[in-house]
Amino acid sequence: MRHRAGRSAAVGLAALVLVVAGCTQGAKKPTSDFKESDGKAAAQRWVTEEFTPSTLSKDQQLAEMDWFIKAAAPYRGMQINVVSETITTHEYESQTLAKAFTEITGIKIKHDLIQEGDVIEKLQTQIQGNQNIYDAYVNDSDLIGTHSRGDYVFPLSDYMAGEGKNVTSPTLDLDDFIGISFTTGPDKKIYQLPDQQFANLYWFRYDWFTDPEIKKQFKAAYGYDLGVPVNWAAYEDIADFFTNKINGNGTIDGKKVYGHMDYGRKDPSLGWRFTDAWLSMAGNGDPGIPNGLPVDEWGIRVENCRPVGSSVTRGGDVNGPAAVYALTKYVDWLKKYAPREAAGMNFSEAGPVPAQGNIAQQVFWYTSFTADMTKPGLPVVNGDGTPKWRIAPSPHGAYWKQGNKLGYQDAGSWTLLKNTPQDRRAAAWLYAQFVTSKSVSLKKSIKGLTFIRDSDIRSDFFSDNSKKYGGLIEFYASPARKQWTPTGTNVPDYPKLAQLWWQNVATAVTGETTAQQSMDNLAKQQDEILARLERRGYGGNCAPKLNPERPAQYWLDQPGAPAPKLADERGRPETLDYDKLIATWKSGN
Numbered sequence: 001m002r003h004r005a006g007r008s009a010a011v012g013l014a015a016l017v018l019v020v021a022g023c024t025q026g027a028k029k030p031t032s033d034f035k036e037s038d039g040k041a042a043a044q045r046w047v048t049e050e051f052t053p054s055t056l057s058k059d060q061q062l063a064e065m066d067w068f069i070k071a072a073a074p075y076r077g078m079q080i081n082v083v084s085e086t087i088t089t090h091e092y093e094s095q096t097l098a099k100a101f102t103e104i105t106g107i108k109i110k111h112d113l114i115q116e117g118d119v120i121e122k123l124q125t126q127i128q129g130n131q132n133i134y135d136a137y138v139n140d141s142d143l144i145g146t147h148s149r150g151d152y153v154f155p156l157s158d159y160m161a162g163e164g165k166n167v168t169s170p171t172l173d174l175d176d177f178i179g180i181s182f183t184t185g186p187d188k189k190i191y192q193l194p195d196q197q198f199a200n201l202y203w204f205r206y207d208w209f210t211d212p213e214i215k216k217q218f219k220a221a222y223g224y225d226l227g228v229p230v231n232w233a234a235y236e237d238i239a240d241f242f243t244n245k246i247n248g249n250g251t252i253d254g255k256k257v258y259g260h261m262d263y264g265r266k267d268p269s270l271g272w273r274f275t276d277a278w279l280s281m282a283g284n285g286d287p288g289i290p291n292g293l294p295v296d297e298w299g300i301r302v303e304n305c306r307p308v309g310s311s312v313t314r315g316g317d318v319n320g321p322a323a324v325y326a327l328t329k330y331v332d333w334l335k336k337y338a339p340r341e342a343a344g345m346n347f348s349e350a351g352p353v354p355a356q357g358n359i360a361q362q363v364f365w366y367t368s369f370t371a372d373m374t375k376p377g378l379p380v381v382n383g384d385g386t387p388k389w390r391i392a393p394s395p396h397g398a399y400w401k402q403g404n405k406l407g408y409q410d411a412g413s414w415t416l417l418k419n420t421p422q423d424r425r426a427a428a429w430l431y432a433q434f435v436t437s438k439s440v441s442l443k444k445s446i447k448g449l450t451f452i453r454d455s456d457i458r459s460d461f462f463s464d465n466s467k468k469y470g471g472l473i474e475f476y477a478s479p480a481r482k483q484w485t486p487t488g489t490n491v492p493d494y495p496k497l498a499q500l501w502w503q504n505v506a507t508a509v510t511g512e513t514t515a516q517q518s519m520d521n522l523a524k525q526q527d528e529i530l531a532r533l534e535r536r537g538y539g540g541n542c543a544p545k546l547n548p549e550r551p552a553q554y555w556l557d558q559p560g561a562p563a564p565k566l567a568d569e570r571g572r573p574e575t576l577d578y579d580k581l582i583a584t585w586k587s588g589n
Contacts, residue, residue: 032077034106039069042103047439050100054442055455061439064171068105068434071167075427076106082428084138084412085116088371089196089448097435097444105434107427116140117268120495123415127152132420136428138195141182141411142275142487143494147192148185149539154416154425157189167426169433176438176453178476179411181290182486186305186542192413195436196450199409199484200276201475202228203354203365205380206390206578214246221245227575229395232282232329234573235363239337242360260337261353261362262330264509269347271502274327275487277408278364282326283399284317286561290405291488295561297405298497299323299523300490300530305542307492307533310526312562314547315555318523319516320562322399325569327515329397331508333363343509354389355380363394370449370472387470392581393480398569406483411452451476471582478585492539493529500525 043065047058054061084090094111102108112134114122119139126133127150147153160168174180174190183192208214209226218226222237229235242259244250250257264270279285280297288296295301299318301308310316317323334343339358342350351369354362357379373389374381380388394407414432416425435444442456449472451457457476466473475481491497500522508518530544537543556564576584 030077032106034076036069036073039072039104039106040066042100043069046100046104050096051440051443053446053459053461054439055453055459056438064169064437064439065104067169067171068101068430068437071169072105072107072427072430075423075430077108078424078427079108079110080135080424080427080431081110081112081133082136082138082431083112083114083119083122083134084195085119086113087196087368087412087448087450089444089450090138090412092444092447093195093435097440098431100440101431101434105430107430109431123417124495126417126419130419132417132424135420135424136432137415137417138412139192139415140486141179141192141194141413142491144183144185144191145487145489145491146494147415148187148189148489149492149542152418153191154418154420155185155189155191156183156193156416157191159416159425159429163422164426164429167430169437171438172433173438176455177436178452178454178457178481179409179413179486182409182411183413186489192411192415193432193436194411194413194452195432196448197409197411197452198367198450199475199481200364200366200394200407201391201484202361202363202394203389203391204228204361205359205388206470207388208242208252208360209578214252217241217246222573224573225575225577227577228392228581229361230574230576231395231400231571232397233570234575235361235395236329236333236570237573238361238575239333243337255358257358257360258337258339259360260333261350261359262334262338262342262364263345263347263350264331264334264343264506265346265349266502266506266509267346268499268502270505270509271498271500273347273364274330274501274505275498276410277405277484278330279317279323279326280405281394281400281407282322282329282397283401283404283563284320284322284326284561285404287401287403288405289403289482290485291490292405292561296488296490298487298491299561300526301547301561302490303545305489306539307490307530307544308547310530311520311523311549312552312555313549314527315558315562316523316527317562318526319519320556321565322397322561322563323519324515325397325399327505327508327519330505331515334509365391367391367472367475368450370469374468374470386467389470390578391471391475392578393475393483398566398571399563404483405485409481409484409486411486412450471578474582474585480585489542492533492542492544496529497526500529 047061098109098111177194179194179197215226239259277297285292285295285297295317299316301315310318312320441453445456462473504518504522507513534544
């Protein structure tokens with residue numbers, strides 16, 4: 001399960017960076033009776049019994065482990081403290097890989113698992129108080145715009161070339177990490193190392209969509225074939241069909257079903273329901289991968305890496321027609337096509353609902369639920385263990401253009417801070433590389449299904465077992481995955497800006513404000529924070545510098561985002577046969 005309360009943290013990291021000073025020495029290194037032969041014996045045992053399958057041969061794995069044994073020599077006997085949020089992947093690291101690392105290297109590891117909000121709080125406290133709480137953090141690459149503008153993170157590009165050169169693995173293979181562009185700043189430096197990654201995609205009941213009688217009913221009602229919706233018009237029709245029309249009353253086998261699932265409670269998770277690329281799926285912002293330029297999916301315009309505005313009057317797109325359309329559709333679908341209780345749910349409560357068997361499709365579904373959605377005995381799992389459901393690209397809205405970002409991927413990533421003592425930073429970096437190394441990453445991917453390496457995705461294991469995962473392997477093996485990216489570098493203070501979203505979306509859900517009023521309020525509040533960052537000069541040459549306000553029409557008349565309101569915000573509905581869609585993924589179209 002995903003825990004992301006940290007994204008609503010009231011205090012931005014940007015406010016804390018001025019107090020950081022780099023410490024260079026740790027406490028006196030403890031003695032250790034660990035012998036290199038102990039490490040070699042442990043490596044042989046772990047490689048044989050646990051680190052299998054692997055994309056490396058056993059000899060290659062043992063050679064990689066041998067490098068870790070030798071590199072760890074100066075740090076043996078130390079206890080290193082690291083932290084991450086609580087998800088299946090990190091549980092495997094904390095319970096299994098930390099023990100393996102200790103036995104192989106002689107460095108003791110305490111890998112804490114806490115809620116994501118607490119991870120961010122500890123990170124902020126360490127920066128603000130200039131005290132070393134943890135020696136390394138796994139936190140979202142969504143903070144790349146914050147980290148790259150601050151002076152508290154040790155950029156990995158600098159670290160690997162300098163201070164950390166002797167503790168950087170020759171088999172790290174950065175090019176194999178599928179999310180490395182997400183952790184790269186505007187200065188082209190890598191700031192973080194991806195540790196786990198997942199996307200939000202479209203989820204649907206493949207068994208229902210391929211049922212001849214259901215297909216016949218849909219075709220009779222709408223005049224086109226039931227299939228994976230390419231656009232929001234088709235998604236809306238399918239939602240209406242399953243909620244209201246199938247078998248005359250919205251039931252299958254006498255059980256009420258729904259054509260849509262979502263959540264709407266006033267809660268921090270409502271914010272990243274939107275910041276995790278809902279506006280880009282509607283067509284907000286400009287084309288560009290991994291994020292739109294000059295206007296990104298948050299509607300923030302940048303010029304030469306400087307954020308210059310969120311409001312349409314400053315060239316932004318937070319309150320432009322595409323953004324208002326995005327919020328309007330979200331509210332309409334929640335009220336018309338989802339179970340009534342969905343409006344009162346948060347992310348954690350809504351996530352398991354499709355597994356109960358009465359949801360036909362979900363436009364916005366996190367692949368982190370894959371493991372929970374494939375458990376034997378569920379109404380959405382066949383007797384042979386294969387899923388009755390599939391995942392596909394989320395449909396896009398009427399404003400979407402070819403080349404736009406189409407969805408969101410999260411990359412929880414290892415982050416080193418400058419105020420961590422040098423020896424502790426080195427030992428933590430060894431552990432971060434160990435849990436992402438080719439020797440262990442395939443097994444870790446099988447446990448958590450949060451892929452970070454291209455070589456793991458293309459391994460024989462996942463090729464042979466792809467039918468168990470409902471399209472997840474096909475998605476990650478396709479070039480299409482590049483259109484799913486985290487929040488980018490246009491966002492200069494993620495924690496402070498992110499908290500604005502859920503508060504403003506919530507008033508549209510309750511009807512206190514219209515969609516336009518909600519987005520106007522959000523745009524105004526974002527610009528106020530950008531102005532504060534500008535006054536402080538936060539980010540140096542990439543600090544915000546707000547554009548003067550102009551009439552909205554000036555910007556609507558310019559090429560690109562913000563785009564003027566469309567006369568037809570529905571368009572012609574379009575669907576694809578799922579099996580043909582998989583073929584297009586493989587071809588890269």
